[in-house]
Amino acid sequence: MxxxxxxxxxxxxxxxxxVSGSYRRAIADTVEHFTQGHYRPTPTDIDQLKSEGIWNNDWKASQELIHRHGQVSDRTYNTDYKAIITYFQERYRGTGDDPKQWTGYITQExxxxxxxxxxxxxxxxxxxxxxxxxxxxxxxxxxxxxxxxxxxxxxxxxxxxxxxxxxxxxxxxxxxxxxxxxxxxxxxxxxxxxxxxxxxxxxxxxxxxxxxxxxxxxxxxxxxxxxxxxxxxxxxxxxxxxxxxxxxxxxxxxxxxxxxxxxx
Incomplete structure (x- = not known):
């Protein structure tokens, strides 16, 4: 050396x-699920949020997108943070804690x-x-x-x-x-x-x-x-x-x- x-x-x-087909896909899935199918953020939507410089945590980014859509659509959505994390992780990682058994989007990155x-x-x-x-x-x-x-x-x-x-x-x-x-x-x-x-x-x-x-x-x-x-x-x-x-x-x-x- x-x-x-x-x-x-x-x-x-x-x-x-x-992570465009994994983390960002999981964000979109999560937001769509918690907005009851009313809103699925595009990659541009997610980039615009992240350009604010404070949404590095994708769980919090998902929660914020759900919250903002509720405000503009005058609807009330579940934004429970633990529930968002659970759903997100099931999509991104799959079920279980053993990485060798993961089946989610992470395996395709x-x-x-x-x-x-x-x-x-x-x-x-x-x-x-x-x-x-x-x-x-x-x-x-x-x-x-x-x-x-x-x-x-x-x-x-x-x-x-x-x-x-x-x-x-x-x-x-x-x-x-x-x-x-x-x-x-x-x-x-x-x-x-x-x-x-x-x-x-x-x-x-x-x-x-x-x-x-x-x-x-x-x-x-x-x-x-x-x-x-x-x-x-x-x-x-x-x-x-x-x-x-x-x-x-x-x-x-x-x-x-x-x-x-x-x-x-």
Whole structure:
């Protein structure tokens, strides 16, 4: 391994795995169920909600969409949070707690990152970790069972406050710095406004360190050029220093160039 030059931390949903047919489908299913079939949010509806930067938790996002539709339609719907979580998880994960027995949408998620890519980063002096609003079970399902990583560093939903609070990012960095020098530049790659707001909050709180936000366009926004460009602009306006179509375009060379451009 080369001398460490930076830390790369990745969000999971929309970056490491394509959740357009799983998490987002589960949101739509849940909202449709709890609005008694009156409203099924489109991918654009969900993106618009998430562009507000505070709906990183998909259970809360589902609850909010149900609540808002009730307001505009003048109807009263059940928005019990525990009931929403139960229904959502049955669609997304399936029944049961054993990941080997899951049958829900999670089993169909396309993988967007390889173990070889992470190994290349590490070889070039860029150790990596994960900070995600996903549950630990679903995050480890993709990282360990699908990608094949062994005991990855992960801060998940129950470990830290929701983004854009940067606490979870700091916790991830602390674990990485158990084996590398402290104070290295930090890159955080994510696909939402909340992800970019997280890295900006860290920059505000700890300006002595170099913080870099990398926006990754989720697959579902790339089918339409106008939508893709608008989504990219939204990430840039939220603080992204760089926006990519695919996470593995964040090569060691691109990371080095990005750090150099900020230091010039």
């Amino acid at each position: 080369s001398m460490p030059i930076a830390l790369a931390i990745f969000d999971i949903d929309g970056v490491v795995r394509d 396309p993988v967007l990152m390889s173990a070889q890519y992470l190994a290349k980063l590490a070889h070039e002096g860029i150790p990596s970790a994960f900070f995600s609003g996903a549950t630990r079970g679903s995050a480890n399902y993709i990282l360990q069972q699908r990608i094949g990583l062994s005991d990855p560093i992960l801060i998940a939903m129950a470990d830290a406050p929701s983004k854009p609070d940067p606490t979870g990012l700091y916790m991830t960095i602390k674990q990485l710095e158990a084996t590398v020098p402290s104070g290295l530049p930090v890159l955080y790659a994510g696909d939402t406004v909340a992800d970019m707001a997280t890295i900006k909050a860290a920059q505000t709180h700890c300006p002595e360190r170099l913080w870099l936000g990398v926006g990754v366009l989720p697959p579902h926004v790339q089918a339409d050029v106008i939508y893709r460009d608008r989504y990219s602009k939204t990430l840039q306006e939220a603080g992204a220093d760089l926006v990519l179509n695919h996470v593995e375009q964040l090569t060691p060379e691109k990371i080095q160039a990005l750090i150099q451009s900020q230091n010039d």
